[in-house]
Amino acid sequence: MEGLSYLVGANLYELDPDLKALLARYDPGFPERESLYRAFGERMGKEVLEVLYHIDQDAPPVLVMHDLDGRRVDRARLSPAQRSLLSSLRPLNRFAYEGQGWVPHFALGYLLADGGVYCILTITHQVAYALHKYAPEHREVKEALLYGEAFGATWMTEIQGGSDLGANRTLAIPEGEVWRLYGGDKYFASGAGLADYALVTARPEGAPAGARGLALFLLPRLNRKGELNFRVRRLKHKLGTRAVPSGEVELEGSEAYLIGKAEEGIYYTLENLTVSRLANAVAAMGIAQKGLLEALFRVKRRESFGRRLLDHPLVRRDLVDLRVRQAGGLALAFHAVAAFDRAWEERPPYSPRYHLARFLSHLAKNRTAEHAKESTALAMELFGGLGFLEEYGVARWHREALITPIWEGPSNIQALDLLEAMEKKGAHLFYLEELSALLQGHREPEAALALETAEKTLDFLKLEKEAVWYAKEALRRLADALAVAVLLNLGEGYEPLARLYAHRFLRGEEYPAWAGGLWET
Template sequence: MKDVSYAYGTNHYRLDPDLRNVLRHYWREAPQHEAELERWGAYMGREAYEVAYHVDQDAPPVLVMHDLYGNRVDRARLSPAQRTVLEELRPITRPPYEGGSWHHHYALGYLLADPGLYCILTITHQVAYAIHKYAPQYEDWKHRLLYGEAYGATWMTEIQGGSDLGANRTLARKEDGAWRLFGGDKYFASGAGLADVALVTARPEGAPPGPKGLALFLVPRLNRKGTLNYRVRRLKHKSGTRAVPSGEVELEGSEAYPIGRLEEGIYYTLETLTVSRLANAVAAMGIAQKAQLEARFRVRARHAFGKRLLEQPLVRYDLTDLAVRQAGGLALAFHAVAAFDAAWRDRPPYTPAYHYARFLSHLAKNRTADHAAAITQRAMELFGGLGFLEEYAVARWHREALITPIWEGPSNIQALDMLEAMQKKHAHRPFLEEVTATLGAQPDPEAQATLKVLEATLSRLNGARPEAAAWLAKAALERLADAATVAALYALAGSAGERYAVLARLYATRFLLGEPYPEWALAAPEVLALEEDA
């Protein structure tokens, strides 16, 4: 592995000053977990890093249809190395339910970042979340999910609807006192063949059409007779992450157990999606950081045109872009995590604090995906020809980053969900107050320019007729996320030092004013903080 990766064998926590500063800013207990995070950083940089690469290149999951006796089992066979690492990683899922913080949970997810391994853990964790909050009668399942005896999955969408949950056709019918699901064709079911129990959306017989008619059910792999409760038609061959088995699942008479109140199913579903979208955001920046590590080591080792790449002005411009995007995306992601950590115990119909947390999750999920794709692409370019060869580690990170804009809803659905949170829940009001207070206290012209862009964006969106608002929503989603990022970086400067105010100015210049990074950044070594990699 050391022959294909610069980052392998390093401590991924120790080499990440932005993570340490962000955690100390948002998570009061972070210093108490320093030793633990160091241990995880070493593990993510060695065992987890190596196994993830091995699975991707040589040992993806395989679907086993029948056992030795000819019985249909529909099981995904994992590499023994992958199974071992997944068991070691299982503690990532536990902190929120054992008196800990969501910062703790997402910090460990960020350090792992590998989409295949982390996806398996996140979908397992989402099932535990729904049980913990709305179905405590299934506590035994929750314990099994958190402690390694079972895997979970979330199967919401269907082929005809995609992100439109209201288009689901799976019918839930009560027969002889038990619920069964019919006509379900979950066409992109992550965890297929691996999951022992799944969260599934279905429409109870007689329920109204549209998303509000959906209920959320717990569907075990085996029914009460001990036979298969659903069928896995096949696993899909993906161009992205290869470590998580994803396939097509057929539900025809599958036994199901309601989560909470049937009429609130769409709210529970959107909650679990919020949990996963935050995971998507931190994973995107974790992927970006791994690619950035590879690039930062590379530019110090490689010589061209008579000097190290690191000493070339254009390369330093690229590294500046990586540093600004990485710090900004990470600050935005954990700002959203902090809002969720403060409101996650809310239940339908929810409080303004929860609506604000959901609003931020859309901003963070979408913009971090953009940054991850850009950072990993630039890292590949800094490797030159080697960056495009699958045999080197950096190439995989760009392929993996391209998943993050799609999973848990692409930018269009994030924009529409953001718009709904604004129009129906007025979630932008506390957002505007918070960002205005932070930016208004800054003397820099970049802060004031950001504030003007923010106010103009909201004014244009709020004054538009419905179709025009939808037309503008995606651009607004990006601009609001960028304004939130500038504010988060300025706020971080108060606890972590002036470097973050400099990064805030650079971020605003590049992403809100649309100008190139100014020349003075070339002579500002604190921007890159390269000594942290030594």
């Protein structure tokens, strides 16, 4: 891959001052753990990026439907390089269960930030999470997912409903010690053909309609007779995230095990979505950071009209946009991670602390995805025609960024969930308390602007009869106000970035010319 990406051989941790600042704030074990982050950043540049490039360009998963004896196996064949990489990355999923919190997991996921490989790790993690909290009787499965070679998956959506989980048709009927699942086509099933165990939503016979009637089940790949428990119809041909096999799964009499209480299934499902939404947020900013670094290396090396691209004012303006989006988006993501870290052990019914964490996950997931999409497109543009060529790294980062607004619920879903959290849980009140606490003692104009923006946005939503129409813009405004507040708390060096973020995204004005000085070098 040398010559195809400027990141080859680079230490991605050492090139990331924002990550260092946020870990110093949010990871209590940062002084002892920094060597781990540094080593992982070095490994990314020296080894992992090349493997990820190989998988994406030359060796995506392939579905093998039958073995030599004609038996249906429905297995995704991975390249040896991908299998070896995944095996070496399994420790990323263990931190929370070994008493080290969630920040290290998401920090390393951010440095990895490959939509396919990190997705495989995340969906495996999600199954372990559900079993850890709500199905201790499946401890051996959890251990196999965390410490063995088993993979997990989360299959919730169906073809007729997509993000509308209440439209799910999969029916669950009890049969002795197991349940049988009928009539379900899990249509966008990441991990299809790879997962040994999957979390699936299904409606117990006689349960009410809608999302509230769904229960959560553990679906093993093999039934008690050792036979294939479900069928993979096909793998999908995707624009990005090629490392994770995504397919269509047919459930017809499949054996499954109820997780926790059937009537609480939707709560477990939403908890699981919170985990993956946070993963989506850090991955989005990790992808954006790779695009920023590619662009920065490029403009320092490339000459045009007699001088480096970096020395052109308009190029500096574009770099400022990349830098400001990166700092604000990453600050938002890790503040949401920290909130979840404080609340993750809670169970239904939840406290205000958990409702705040869920509220922040909507803000972070949505805004980081928007930033990643815009940033990687701009990074491609700074490369000119080379940015549009598939053999070079920067084009891939934009492809990978495009899934982040869609995964785990697009912006419309995030906005609707935000309104629901406000109306039913009063989560916006906890958000305002959090924002006010962050801004306490700050006299900068941006601090007052952030608080005023949040208060006016929430007041407007409460008074407006057509609140749904404005919910997406409110989602952005609340996220941007929080991003400014977190930046102001990262120390004196981040005050200019907080000013610029507020100027651009709260006031809606162009960056001032003095911002070009951020790139004096």
